[in-house]
Amino acid sequence: MPPTEVRELTFAQAVKEAIAEEMRRDATVCIFGEDVAEAGTPFKVLSGLVEEFGTKRVIDTPISEAGFTGLAVGAAMTGLRPIVDIMFGDFITLTMDQMVNQAAKVHYMSGGKWNVPMVMRTTLGATRRSGAQHSQSLHAWFSHVPGLKVVLPSTPYDAKGLLKSAIRDRNPVVFFEDKMMYKLRGPVPEEEYLIPLGVADVKRVGSDISLVATSSMVQVALAAADLLQEIGISAEVIDPRTTWPLDEKTLIESAKKTSRAIVIDEGYGRYGVTAELASVISEGAFYSLDGPVIRMGAMHVPIPFSPPLEDATVPTDKTVFEVARKLCGRS
Amino acid sequence: MPPTEVRELTFAQAVKEAIAEEMRRDATVCIFGEDVAEAGTPFKVLSGLVEEFGTKRVIDTPISEAGFTGLAVGAAMTGLRPIVDIMFGDFITLTMDQMVNQAAKVHYMSGGKWNVPMVMRTTLGATRRSGAQHSQSLHAWFSHVPGLKVVLPSTPYDAKGLLKSAIRDRNPVVFFEDKMMYKLRGPVPEEEYLIPLGVADVKRVGSDISLVATSSMVQVALAAADLLQEIGISAEVIDPRTTWPLDEKTLIESAKKTSRAIVIDEGYGRYGVTAELASVISEGAFYSLDGPVIRMGAMHVPIPFSPPLEDATVPTDKTVFEVARKLCGRS
Amino acid sequence: MTATTGTSKIHPALDTKLLLHMYHQMASIRAFEEQVNELYTHALMPGLAHSYAGQEAVAVGICAALTRDDYITSTHRGHGHCLAKGASLDRMFAELLGKEAGYCKGKGGSMHIADPDTGNLGANAIVGGSLGIATGAAFSSKYLDLGRVAVCFFGDGALAQGLLYEELNLAELWKLPVLYICENNLYTEYTHYSETTAGDILHRATAFGVHAESVNGQNVREVYAVASRLVERARKGGGPAFLLCETYRYGGHHVGDINRTYYRSKQEEHLWLTERDPILNFAGQLIAEQVTDAAGLQEIESSVKAEMAKAVEFALNAPYPSPEKAEEDVYAAN
């Protein structure tokens, strides 16, 4: 956890600061994407970067997601540390061959000889009224693929520390940013720090139930914990921060301690990240659990545009609160 | 289960017969793929089809997986029932946008007005010494996507009956064939039959432990059940047959009855199909389980070429036997 | 395989009814987009929208050459295509507002309008995402001998998607009745197309053997003339064609893109708005050629205004779908 009296940044600022610091530190770091330069991305996350580092290192691309991702794989193998920016997580569909059949496997297939130190930054999260092709949270796919690492920051502090580690990692790392969280403010110290990949964070300590939440759902879980506290239930909120490598131990220990767990993730509810997290806990804490591990994900439907429909598809503090209350045997 | 005295076919023959029957029945059924016509696919699954139906309906394509999959989506919307053949399941990486952002969402996004009655046939399965880019079992990805149905046949009988249902379905269906199973023989009646999507099959009745297995792993589970029988353990083998829709009830009932379950699937072990199946059972049969649901999938590594390495990455009858024995408290 | 660069100056004597129909449609699209902007700035519309204002002559000229049964696919900037193909204003607005009465019951939104009744296979929020769908519709038409043509609208940005070249190859190999309509409005979001597009656009089609032409996308009669010719050609089995339409979007990439000077100049915007406006210039021609007079056009404008007001009111008053509806329409019943 960050020290108490520090500067506040938005999530977007934290992301940019991480990239800027790493670009200053290492001349081989560069970034590719659609409208990343002058426009600073449509989300304005990278505003100012091209002014400092120039168009040689902050590179606007054509709308060729497969093309520039593949190019980044080759660049990573030959001396650069490219970051590719995929505007909406929904567009990773176009990069799957380059990420999964190439980036993820190069190191292994070459018997450990070539490395692919690249980062793909992309977004997840619904409720932006963007429709079914601009709202998905597809991180479960990459989490399924050996050879990739997958990062899901939930605070400005984590975003910065994890992204710096991702950029320095010698493997392909996919970094998912919740687009609804870009304006979230939080403490980010001025001094440099790194957060290692594969270490979960206890966002709130509790004793009655474990809420294991990722990315956008961490704030939801924290809000639910507040509601639970009002009725005397003490919830522990755990953020795995990376789905791979996965800090199984922290998840299991928490569930063993509280004897109840809910896992919450914004991906589609079926065959998603919640299934793995729940399985890890169910297996690891089996003899300590008072009830089944409950999974909460996005409704298993394409994400609808209409506000009342879209809002109904994603877990909220209230729905988490209700499920937790029931699991704790309160009516 | 099929009646007892019937003709035997190989898995490949059963697949072809299903397609041929549906093509005879419905002139809008056609099939696209690389070398599907004269060559009858590299696996020879479709040999003879073009001779009967001609090149208008059995269509050789360029090596454009995204291109002809997208074309099939449009053809399905406008009156045809196309089947697309993706030679190796590893190449679905190239079709993800067309399958996930288009095919899966067209019906929903149009408020139920357009339909996409198409089938994608592809393969899964390792141990063929084909290397990391020709051996994956990536069905977990499609199972995660609302709007798609996913079929995993494990016998010639199931392959035929499920494929006929898939072709008649008004939704996009992905049909995964284990390429190591094409020569497997089994009973297939001459009379027409269909197997509905979403109904699990009890491949073997037992009372001590449930082995829930998919596709290539069903035969492995059955062989493990034989081994277990020798030491007096009665294993029930359940084949969900479709990961979506998923027949949760049959899985849960079996686990409730036996109080122990192992789920086995050839996809990568993490964030894969086993996680969902295990979660469904853990949640649904929680109070009946004597021990945690154990998951067995492919080792979480890119699939190696070298025979001793590759063989180590996939569950076998012996490894399933060992895990089951331990779960049943035998040493 | 031919490439006709340079706009051919064809002004066939179109009949009055068609000319006024096209004028009405263009005026209607312009007014629709102005209304959308109003809804956005008054926070009455969820999300964002991409205005077609400035490009009206393309959608209207192309769709005027089609029958109702012919297919189109559209893009994120799709209102104009949908309206030109025959969509009704009230259900369009209702969809943009996420209402049950919308074309997609509110499930689609601005970027996903679809309508089987008018052959609209759907707008698409993936750049280049409908290239396969349109090609497939053309495949069906040929396979089933329906005589329909499929039209795929896309922007200059989609020229960078590899899928385009896979589809051009398939369409030419199989001689499919599909038209690829590239609307070059000079920008992909915030970047000039010349920074993202190497080589020559028309050659990218002719290299695959696909017939290609370009046209002044601000002149509805020219667009209509070339489209009629290409549609006819496709219907007769002549195979696919590629049409590059030179055009301009007046507004930002989306309704929220207000400060644009970092990527394009005010002078440039001014030039297109004043000298190349497809509606203004068409109006001038119609009057000069005595197809109608100022009063006649004024009448059209008034009726467009009235239609628009009525449609927006309908949409604003229409109910939202109830939340349970989120779970419907995922799968078609068998």
Place this chain on the structure above:
Amino acid sequence: MTATTGTSKIHPALDTKLLLHMYHQMASIRAFEEQVNELYTHALMPGLAHSYAGQEAVAVGICAALTRDDYITSTHRGHGHCLAKGASLDRMFAELLGKEAGYCKGKGGSMHIADPDTGNLGANAIVGGSLGIATGAAFSSKYLDLGRVAVCFFGDGALAQGLLYEELNLAELWKLPVLYICENNLYTEYTHYSETTAGDILHRATAFGVHAESVNGQNVREVYAVASRLVERARKGGGPAFLLCETYRYGGHHVGDINRTYYRSKQEEHLWLTERDPILNFAGQLIAEQVTDAAGLQEIESSVKAEMAKAVEFALNAPYPSPEKAEEDVYAAN
């Protein structure tokens, strides 16, 4: 943007050493592939392999124009490229047999040979799968000012992958030192390329502004000459180029593809084998031009034979990796 169709008849006076080196390499690749076939038919090799026999002049002519530091990417039919770029026979065979001593410790196999020491970024079993990787290596070379050129080998089948056109566009926009070498051996698995390829192949590159030429892929000197020119051009900042090499694979698509008459005639195979063999014809020239004599070539053949026997023996005797090794090399240590 230029297209040179028709083979330019360039036979520069190459020095004897280079000529004999190229002959040796071609003979070596041919013998390697014959040996692979032996291993397959004797069930000594796991899985399948795709023989490069018949295409030797392409890999050898191109790689002779490269330095060791220059990069290549290869394909499923990659043995020739790897050997021409400098791979050693014993570790090649060891990899094909899945042995620990192989280039990839047995983890890659025939379709994934990779070797940083010779600039080999890796063979690739995805058709067109390495187009991005090669382009990216060229990007690095330019960014880091390394002066290296990246060569991407691929077959006619990859012309149907949209990724090719995305990369051509990027490479030309950014003037990257990359050569796209398309080996048209007339077939994609079991289908003639004309059934899968509309339009004109060279125009597919020139449409993106990429310089394109074609060459007789059975003549190693011509390949070398044009490659030298294009490599030089790329190294000097002239940007990417596309080279179409007309060639032929002698065997089946893979070692198990024995009955081929349903997709190509025996006469066709015979013609290429007898009249266009890159090694036979080159041998004839070398003798006619008195670069060497029959005995000189015989000596090369003998040494190739001896090297081959030694390498196979090494590989056959080498140990398999132990099963625990399966879990190593998934992630690079930080």
